[in-house]
Amino acid sequence: MNFINTGIKAVILDMDGVLWKSNEPLCDLNELFQKFRANHLQFLFATNNALRTVAQYVEKFKSLGVQVSKEQILTSAIATGYLLAKDFPHGGPIYIMGSPALEATLKEYGFTFTEDDPIAVVGGLDPNVSYDRLKKASLFIQSGVPFYFTNTDPTYPTPEGLCPGAGTFLAALETASGVKAKIAGKPMPFLFEACLQRTGTLPEETLTVGDRIETDIIGGFRAGCKTALVLSGVSSSSDLEGLTRKPDFILENVMQLFD
């Protein structure tokens, strides 16, 4: 594809399955980022994984030999903060069941944490989940407190294999409470909307790149962005067959953006 004729000014990249697989880079990241810069393209990274903080992602890039800034990285924790701030512009006390990284992010958006009388229940992948926290969250939700969740990914990849993801915890709470959560991460548009807030570009001037159709591509459609599916991760070309709307670009790997 050729950026010059597409009007694209910013690129939002998923990370796992696009830039790397676990700890193995899928391309020369230095070369890729230099190409973005040489073509005057802003580039950001957007992931549903809220287990790591932005600072930890910066470290991950560093370990792979590339420098990125904190402002370039957005997780579903940030999408959750963005969505909550839309609904509760003045912040307030929330009941949280999630990772320390999610807590730290929501604090930055003006939310505090409470065990009684929350304005919202917010959930995500909680590495320290207990029956007690699930129970409390479920009781609040049943009493009518608005219910938010970072993302729906049932699993996430680790060197040990697929481990229980946010969706596993979401299923537990939705089952217990009988209420569906408002979702912040992909395939909802909010993570991409938070990215657009940073790039200052219009959706149609922005390309989202991802390896998973159900999250990256559908989320890109909903946000009104252009979309590129890379076949270096989860989804394969046969997964495209049933789709009524296809991604704008289908690439073997992310480097092909510049072929």
Ligand SMILES: [Mg+2]
């Ligand atoms: Mg991915």
